[in-house]
Amino acid sequence: MTRPRNGGDLAVETLIALGARTAFGIPGQHALGLFDALQARPEVRFVSSRVENNAAFAADGHARLTGEVTPLLVSTGPGALLTLASLQESAAASAPVLCISSQVPTEGLGGARKGFLHELPDQPGVARGVVKSVHTVRRAAQIPSAIEAAWRSAAAAPAGPVWVEIPQDVLLAPAGVPEVAPGGVDGTPAPLRPRPELIEEAARLLDGARRPVVLAGGGVSRAGAQEALLRLAERLQAPVACTFGGKDAFPWEHPLSLQSWLEDRHTTDYLEAADVLLVVGSGLGELSSNYHTMAPRGRVVQIEADLGKLESNIPALAVHADAAAALEALAGKVAARERSARAEAEAAEVKAKVAARLAGQDLDTEQRVLAAVRDALPDGAPSYWDMTILAYWAWSAWDPRGGAVHSAQGTGGLGYGLPAALGAAAVHDGPVLAVSGDGGAMYGIAELATARQHDLDVTWLIVDDGGYGILREYMNGAFGRASHTELTRPDFTALASSFGVPAVRTTVERLADDLKSALAAPGPSVVVLPALLRMFAPTHRD
Template identity: 35%
Template sequence: MGTISAAAEAGTSTGAERLLRVLAGHGVHTVFGLPGVHNLAVWEAAREHGPRLVGVRHEQAAVYAADGYARASGRLGVAVVTTGPGAANTLGATGEAMASGSPVLVVATDIPSSLRRPGVYRGVLHETRDQRAMFLPVVKDAWQVPGAADLAGLTDRAARLALAAPRGPVYLGVPTDFLSAEVGTDPLPPVAAAEHDECSDADLDRAVAELSSARRPLVWAGGGALRSGAGAEVAVLAERIGAPVVTTYGGRGLIPVDHPYAVHGPVHLPEVGRLWDEADVVVAVGTDFDGMMTQNWAMPAPQRLVSVNVDRADASKNYRPDVLLAGDARRVLARLVAALPEREIDSDLAERLAALNAEVRKAVLAEEPQAAQLLDVLDAVLPPDAVLVADMCIPGYWLGGFHRVRRPRGFAYPVGWGTLGFSFPAALGAALGGTGRAVSVCGDGGFLFACGELATAAQERLPVTVVLVDDGGYGMLRFDQANAGHPYFGVDLHTPDFVALARAFGVDAAVVDGFGSEFAVRLTEFVAADGPNVLVVRAALTPPPTTSPRWYRRR
């Protein structure tokens, strides 16, 4: 941290300094952003006092990086961008954060308040008619700071809202003149913690009765359970009721992969889908049963449904629960398992699930041997503290469905909104928010969305390994066209020499063919290295059963 400014010694500070101090109070030590004429005061304040401000090459990457940081750490991710087009560039990434429940604060400057004329578009540099309104569909809430004196209070409020369950992004618009204005340094008034409905004892008793009489229960755990930190409680619940545990894309890594009741495959495989069909009671923890997991709700409604969710509407919008336990998943499950009798591990169920998991692995090998190789190498090579970040690409789809994630927050996947180009910039943030190296798995098409961020990775010396699977185009779209009986059109890409491109930025790079022994050797070297690197893999994979053209259930 730098020296305190003369203004601060006099009992005042600039708005930018106050903004960063409030964020520091929320544990923010790293901010991602791109400087512009309207937000340079934030850069100056960060230079003097911190936090670490990581400059990216595109505003969308700033929010993706903040999202990756939030997913890997569980803390608030912050992106600071400039006015108008800079703010607009973040919308795709902000929508992904909203769909995936990531606590991200987007701070965007706006034109000077002295130049704004209400209801009139004047043509000021970077002016929009209503910048805040652009964000409303993709955030929990959005505020435009009305005066310099309000900046600290609204920053605090926005950070609290982003972190409050159910988590999600928040927008804060700040007229640029408020950043350089002198403001007071009085402490913020205390804000009461957000209150959420908690299930009643009567509801808890109803849930206990449902689970005590269940003969074939199933636990379905989602991203809300992971964000709540409820992994241990989910594992104990499964043991108490003798239930397999299926996790959604957002819940990957929630319970240990070696737990006897952990299911290692998605319900998009008929072998796993049978667990849903056979269940007489499903316990849904922190999930909204979205279209991607339910094959657009072609899965039949469960015979009986007990739902644990912090948001009553979210819990009921797709499948109506018979019992709704409202509240934080970790707290509610702690009460629930305390009311259930202890029992020994069911060896018959454990053996059945071990056989099922082996069947899933054999199905992957039969479907796509290269995907099986990729999964095996990642199992063997990834350090325990690594964060794997997948993109919307065929290798990413295989990982989303079948990678055995070994810890909570060890995997990030953009299936919330399905934004192509997420993986690499999100990995930049995950490398700083996690405990170890971030490994980005992306295709050649998605990587080109943000290849300029190689400069960010090199400048900041970030521990990021990019596994770039190059099939010369959009492989999933090729499959879609072939599946429809159409010739390929518009899906083949002219791509650069990716190794030469990475090396031009000063980033180590290599290329291999396929996911065999050479890939394993190179990846082992790269994840053990310092700084960033890129491993290009020339390979073309077929899509997994988790992709919508291959769903086995149809409505």
């Protein structure tokens, strides 16, 4: 049956014209016009999840890997609300997710008529506290412009999730306007360039520094500014530490690399001692500042795309700019220095102190497990980590080796690993690794059906320690005992097999080989490691 073009068609046409080729979500009663339109357009691959928050995590994982605005399509009320915890993570991580939510028919808006299924008194208002911008549609002809504006908002530095709301009857109403043509909409944001006088002053400070140091955050990675940072660091002979969200911002084994041991006072002390500390692409939040204990004694230059994060925690010369534009400008301004044996020796000394601290904590099993995972994952392959003890280790100790490293450390919610990895696998050519604990795994277990249905190449490592391991450690540390952290859980291998997903139960000794085999096999797989891992104890100021 051929039907007239409607608002749903306009929405899908606009997404295609803006460049969308993959979308995530779950159908719902008020959004059926949108999904019927999507069915008729094979240009967009739709990956259907089992729970809306997991669909939002999948869109987040896709957006982080590609840097592209990624559509998330959900229905009204419960469906929309379930995305919000995941979109909060996208906001913290600057992931450009474009959520299109349906709404009750327009006759039910504003309290004119009550009792619609899934009705919320103020659905856009609920979203406003989470997303970067909200765009409401009340007529079909408004759809292309609203989605175009939302796309531009999501992509503009700092990137982030946005919300478009379209009522059910508008999605089903006649389009009333011609088909959206390629090139008819443009979601390209204006570049966020630094002000010249700020670059001049930053270059003056850095050139005058005897011991410059760089702290590189996730903004460097998101901007694709790694090469510019490398040039600048080498010209300045400045050691570089990377935040947990910017682990691939600087080469891990470079002589000037301090790596990512930000929860260690040895690293914090070194950052504090710089006469000029360049912080780029980081708001110096809780984790990046070693829980707000870092107190630089020299000048700080902060380059940050999020205006609200500039000088929000530490006074600085504040440069509001995209990291790539600012680093390119600085690299062209500062004077080149001779290779500094002192700077390289200091970076090596910091790493040696960290290694010596770990060697005294009886953490051989934990380091063997992380090394086995690193050995098994091919260089360049992306990994997605849930909030679990092994992920906490990876924040500090994982060598990216050219692969994107993503976790839910922006807001710390459970359940991120598997669905985000599925989102990446929808576009990545090759294996993707997801890592969860048994507690976090239960949040996303239904997405094994998604993995199987769409034949996504994700290997899911579940470290089964019988409960919420990190919370167990926190409670034992704070109270001398843990409560409500122990969990009944399924036989994960049997459960995965029931979805048609190959699964193996492994040991610390077999982990590298079993994980390599799983990653080498196409399609989804599960590796379960029963192990009780411990966190390292960070050093603190005396």
